[in-house]
Ligand code: B12
């Protein structure tokens with residue numbers, strides 16, 4: 260393994276809950292690289308205890324305001340909280356103004372609430388590339404509940420399924436054509452649907468539309484409650500927490516499965532990234548010829564891609580080879 | 591594993607005390623974003639412990655305080671609180687309307703630079719970039735540091 264500073268002291272300090280260590284560890288995870296990987300490995304055994312709750316929904320629906328009120332409710336129930344608020348990075352400059360936190364002002368004096376703003380850094384899907392690692396840091400630091408706010412919903416936001424045990428899709432009346440704002444994919448990932456800004460006159464219509472959409476779901480799918488909130492007045496938030504807790508106790512076996520899917524996805528992403536870097540930097544003559552043939556249309560892109568990948572991978576067996584499979588490959 | 595790469599500089603742009611003039615801080619936040627930095631922007635009226643908590647959790651490299659109509663000498667008190675919280679490596683700049691007599695007090699407290707009305711975008715970006723890089727270089731690497 261490459262010589263890198265030992266992450267162990269940092270792992271110990273963050274597991275003791277030291278906020279500076281937690282903050283530093285999150286930065287390290289965002290940076291990536293071998294120190295991040297070593298730290299992640301060191302804290303992984305201490306994860307899996309926190310309740311993870313995701314808030315997603317169209318821009319301006321009131322996600323941050325609702326998170327602020329929801330966190331207050333979690334605190335009332337005696338739980339410590341970590342919040343990860345993801346905002347988009349500018350595609351032009353790569354910079355960002357991370358503004359979700361503006362609406363989470365009431366927790367500035369409470370050490371029981373740790374808030375971290377994360378920029379999406381070009382990652383699609385409403386989250387950031389390092390989101391799993393960031394959540395693991397807060398989990399290992401002993402936070403009882405971890406609340407994740409995603410970038411306003413697009414269509415590709417199903418990633419939240421891997422990250423959050425309970426997914427809350429926040430809607431609000433009057434955001435254009437209401438139901439159009441909630442894409443089908445988003446509905447399928449929801450554990451709970453919220454119509455926020457229930458003080459607005461069109462709210463009952465939005466509730467009706469959502470319930471109508473839910474009635475079209477396949478049979479056997481879990482019930483999805485539709486709740487109304489007025490986040491700016493803390494109304495409906497206690498009911499929301501009750502629904503979240505009910506949802507979490509209903510399906511405890513999900514956690515292990517989600518974790519496996521999550522690890523699988525991380526491995527797939529890591530492998531894809533590594534392969535991409537290798538192929539982009541590859542100037543082997545035979546490979547250049549393959550590219551030329553693809554450019555001339557003699558072979559299709561998929562074939563060229565598969566050939567490149569297999570040549571790069573070199574048929575090296577996995578380090579922890581299952582004996583039978585290794586035998587079969589050798590013979 | 592995640593791809594190792596460079597992380598944009600992270601800057602907290604905020605205002606402490608009763609001063610509500612926020613036009614300058616909004617403009618500066620946009621300047622820094624457009625220069626590729628991640629800006630944690632807060633509304634006015636923050637407290638010193640609040641700023642320390644924010645800077646800790648967000649792991650910022652630089653703090654920019656906009657100060658137009660406060661007791662500017664609140665800034666040295668903030669500097670002291672930052673050092674006490676182990677954030678001595680974080681660079682601090684101030685902008686706004688600060689009388690000259692007070693500017694020297696801020697400098698003595700460790701503020702790197704005070705910008706006045708009409709400060710140019712390039713100057714601000716250049717200063718914050720340099721300060722952020724210095725802050726990263728000087729930070730004791732917490733992950734190899736012994737338990738305090
Ligand atoms: C607009 C204004 C207001 C508006 C504010 C609107 C708003 N939301 O911001 C209103 C009308 C509300 C207002 C109210 C008051 N104001 Co007034 N206001 C001004 C005025 C005319 C312009 C300020 C401004 O917006 N400039 C435009 C911005 C873009 O410039 P800037 O803030 O200076 O920012 C630049 C630089 O300073 C620097 N910068 C600023 N912040 C930062 C931060 C960082 C990190 C960096 C790197 C750089 C940086 O970069 C910016 C771009 O160049 C100034 C006079 C003046 N000429 O500056 C008085 C002034 C600031 N106000 C003043 C006063 C006294 C008040 C009141 C107390 C008046 C009263 N008695 O009620 C109230 C207080 C309100 C409050 N709660 O804070 C005094 C302050 C005196 C002092 N320094 O001791 C001033 C200087 C007027 C004067 N000459 O007396 N005000």
Ligand SMILES: Nc1nc2c(ncn2[C@@H]2O[C@H](COP(=O)(O)OP(=O)(O)OP(=O)(O)O)[C@@H](O)[C@H]2O)c(=O)[nH]1
Pocket residue numbers: 317318319320321322323324325359362410411455456457458459488489490491492
């Ligand atoms: N009337 C009303 N307004 C609300 C309510 N909740 C939030 N708002 C307002 O809606 C606006 C958007 O709120 P945010 O919490 O920033 O919404 P968001 O979904 O986090 O927005 P993005 O992060 O930008 O996608 C703010 O002006 C809030 O004050 C509510 O229950 N009723």
Ligand SMILES: [Mg+2]
Pocket residue numbers: 322323324358359408
């Ligand atoms: Mg938000």
